[in-house]
């Protein structure tokens with residue numbers, strides 16, 4: 708494996724409550740090199756909180772502790788708000804589920820794709836536009852110039868997610884955290900978007916932490932898989948080893964693939980022995 712781009716050692720996240728702090732992430736450790744690592748687990752297991760802690764995006768009342776939290780050799784614990792802002796959009800970027808909420812309906816696509824370049828580089832307006840158009844083409848959008856000039860309302864869900872990916876990758880971050888990047892899309896589009904993310908990750912030599920509750924799906928795109936449950940990492944294995952996973956919990960998740968019929972509903976509850984009826 709290559710030198711880790713992201714190193715997480717003993718990360719704990721707690722939220723205050725009337726009954727005292729509630730630990731939602733309990734001392735997890737992992738690294739991500741130039742590869743795709745899937746972070747999977749049932750709803751509420753702590754995946755998104757982990758992703759947000761790495762991006763410095765947890766609310767200030769969350770208590771985040773780590774022995775090591777480092778990105779590209781740089782210690783992330785105790786960064787100032789300004790330093791986090793500098794890092795997001797240049798070194799690391801977060802892709803979220805639904806472009807409807809991530810894209811600003813009042814601004815044209817081009818401006819939003821260029822934003823990271825405007826904030827984090829000294830490129831000229833023409834250079835920014837060229838980079839944005841190039842990126843819109845790379846994410847597979849036909850007629851990038853037309854998309855560049857459109858408003859988000861003119862885009863389909865799949866196009867919107869491609870625009871989001873273009874906006875996140877335009878400044879060539881080293882690390883992408885994609886939190887359920889395709890859950891809002893239908894199955895065919897999900898595969899297209901994950902295929903795109905995988906090929907851009909390889910082309911740009913990036914690291915991708917792919918957060919999902921759909922183990923079967925992400926397994927086809929990831930190199931390694933971390934299984935989370937109740938705030939802990941309970942299994943870690945190469946994606947290729949999944950079909951004969953030893954852990955009964957992982958095997959349960961593996962067979963609990965949401966189908967079109969259950970899409971949008973809760974997954975079966977899992978216990979240590981697998982799927983409960």
Ligand SMILES: Nc1ncnc2c1ncn2[C@@H]1O[C@H](COP(=O)(O)OP(=O)(O)OP(=O)(O)O)[C@@H](O)[C@H]1O
Pocket residue numbers: 722731748749750751752753754755756757920
């Ligand atoms: N602001 C908050 N205050 C208190 N608890 C919170 C807060 N935000 C999230 N939690 C709790 O933290 C736990 C982990 O949540 P998280 O969003 O990381 O789960 P997840 O694995 O991403 O689930 P999903 O698959 O549903 O997205 C959950 O039990 C959730 O209720």
Ligand SMILES: [Mg+2]
Pocket residue numbers: 754755756886
């Ligand atoms: Mg989540």
